[in-house]
Amino acid sequence: MASIKVHLEKCTGCTLCVKACAFGAIHMAERKAVIDMAKCTLCGACVAACKFSAIELEKAAGPKKDLSAYKDVWVFCEQKKGVIQSISFELLGEGRKLADKLGVKLCAVLLGSGMDAAAQALGERGADKVYYADHQALKAYQDDPYTAVLVKLVEEFKPEVLLCGASTIGRSLISRVAIKTNAGLTADCTGLDIDVKERLLLQTRPAFGGNIMATIVAPNHRPQMATVRHKVMKEAPVQAGRKAEVIKTAYPEETFSSRAKLLDIVEELSATVNISEADIIVAGGRGMGSKENFALLEELAKVLGGAVGASRSAVDADWIGYSHQVGQTGKTVCPKLYIACGISGQIQHLIGMQSSKTIVAINKDHDAPIFKVATYGIVGDVNELVPAMIREFKRALNK
Numbered sequence: 509m510a511s512i513k514v515h516l517e518k519c520t521g522c523t524l525c526v527k528a529c530a531f532g533a534i535h536m537a538e539r540k541a542v543i544d545m546a547k548c549t550l551c552g553a554c555v556a557a558c559k560f561s562a563i564e565l566e567k568a569a570g571p572k573k574d575l576s577a578y579k580d581v582w583v584f585c586e587q588k589k590g591v592i593q594s595i596s597f598e599l600l601g602e603g604r605k606l607a608d609k610l611g612v613k614l615c616a617v618l619l620g621s622g623m624d625a626a627a628q629a630l631g632e633r634g635a636d637k638v639y640y641a642d643h644q645a646l647k648a649y650q651d652d653p654y655t656a657v658l659v660k661l662v663e664e665f666k667p668e669v670l671l672c673g674a675s676t677i678g679r680s681l682i683s684r685v686a687i688k689t690n691a692g693l694t695a696d697c698t699g700l701d702i703d704v705k706e707r708l709l710l711q712t713r714p715a716f717g718g719n720i721m722a723t724i725v726a727p728n729h730r731p732q733m734a735t736v737r738h739k740v741m742k743e744a745p746v747q748a749g750r751k752a753e754v755i756k757t758a759y760p761e762e763t764f765s766s767r768a769k770l771l772d773i774v775e776e777l778s779a780t781v782n783i784s785e786a787d788i789i790v791a792g793g794r795g796m797g798s799k800e801n802f803a804l805l806e807e808l809a810k811v812l813g814g815a816v817g818a819s820r821s822a823v824d825a826d827w828i829g830y831s832h833q834v835g836q837t838g839k840t841v842c843p844k845l846y847i848a849c850g851i852s853g854q855i856q857h858l859i860g861m862q863s864s865k866t867i868v869a870i871n872k873d874h875d876a877p878i879f880k881v882a883t884y885g886i887v888g889d890v891n892e893l894v895p896a897m898i899r900e901f902k903r904a905l906n907k
């Protein structure tokens with residue numbers, strides 16, 4: 509367990525720590541900092557803020573893990589309504605390369621209910637082994653039982669590497685598992701590789717607002733955990749008839765208990781296709797000018813059978829919901845056609861769309877950075893061009 513203490517002789521009563529604490533856990537008494545342990549999360553923000561080294565956070569080293577006991581590359585395979593999500597196949601594709609470099613097995617992990625056939629079919633996507641936990645409580649994602657089961661699997665079978673999709677479910681699950689297994693976690697990786705000599709997972713991801721690419725390693729902990737965004741890696745091909753060894757695990761009933769009760773799952777209603785799956789995306793930025801103008805993109809997307817994407821500026825302006833945001837803090841997309849309307853092309857946006865097959869950019873500024881990644885660039889006003897495109901595509905497609 510970690511602990512935190514204030515060295516009263518060093519504390520000057522400057523209150524920097526009080527301001528730094530996001531949890532309201534520090535107050536001043538007689539010009540000395542006092543930490544309320546009921547509120548403190550041991551995040552260390554006050555330690556970093558204190559200029560006088562008056563606060564000390566001590567992290568007790570846990571029992572030393574025998575790292576050599578950890579082997580194999582695992583992929584957490586996300587399922588919704590009993591259907592394995594395509595991000596899992598992308599991770600199995602990448603996982604295969606990593607497992608081959610390490611000379612170990614590629615293992616899929618599936619949590620669900622009544623999914624025996626799907627578990628077996630993961631062999632056709634390259635898994636050598638499938639750890640399958642089958643229980644009614646795992647039918648739909650819930651934090652508590654999913655975390656408890658995955659932690660038990662990790663502790664029992666000891667994977668060297670554990671990959672998970674950077675999806676809403678993946679992000680919620682894997683951070684909990686990383687904490688409970690005292691492992692490191694690198695979120696939103698865009699590239700993975702292996703340092704074969706050191707048996708380290710090289711986890712590459714954008715850092716400092718996307719201005720540099722950082723490669724992160726976790727030499728002292730296992731498993732080495734990383735999340736990867738949808739559409740960044742290529743799906744593992746189907747190898748018909750390829751079989752995996754399915755290991756069905758059973759755990760005591762209390763493993764599946766949950767502090768929350770799942771009442772219902774409500775799908776987001778949208779007139780157009782989900783951007784993660786779309787072949788065509790019509791995206792808009794601040795250059796669209798208003799919520800009303802932005803609605804034109806919905807019409808263009810509908811005519812083309814595509815989805816609407818957005819820059820963060822458009823989402824911040826409340827012209828469209830966050831689920832449509834493309835970029836570093838939104839989704840990564842890889843459609844066949846990406847039409848960027850009134851988007852400048854800042855690095856944080858480009859990170860999420862630059863691997864699209866064909867990029868068409870419309871911007872009135874011919875120096876806009878989006879033109880550097882565009883296949884075709886149109887220098888012009890979106891207010892004229894978007895309505896003209898709707899008209900022309902409707903005519904050409906007989907709509």
Ligand SMILES: Cc1cc2nc3c(=O)[nH]c(=O)nc-3n(C[C@H](O)[C@H](O)[C@H](O)COP(=O)(O)OP(=O)(O)OC[C@H]3O[C@@H](n4cnc5c(N)ncnc54)[C@H](O)[C@@H]3O)c2cc1C
Pocket residue numbers: 717792793794795796797818819820821822833834835836837838839849850851852853854855856857860870871872873876888889890891
């Ligand atoms: C940590 C961090 C994370 C971020 N994450 C994201 C992210 O996930 N996604 C994201 O998009 N951004 C993200 N951003 C914000 C990003 O840096 C940019 O601010 C944002 O992408 C800009 O959005 P924009 O291109 O719509 O707006 P602007 O940069 O304001 O560009 C508007 C463009 O529209 C053009 N224009 C204006 N009027 C017209 C017209 N009538 N016709 C044609 N063109 C016109 C202008 O020439 C300009 O190029 C992030 C920033 C940070 C710091």
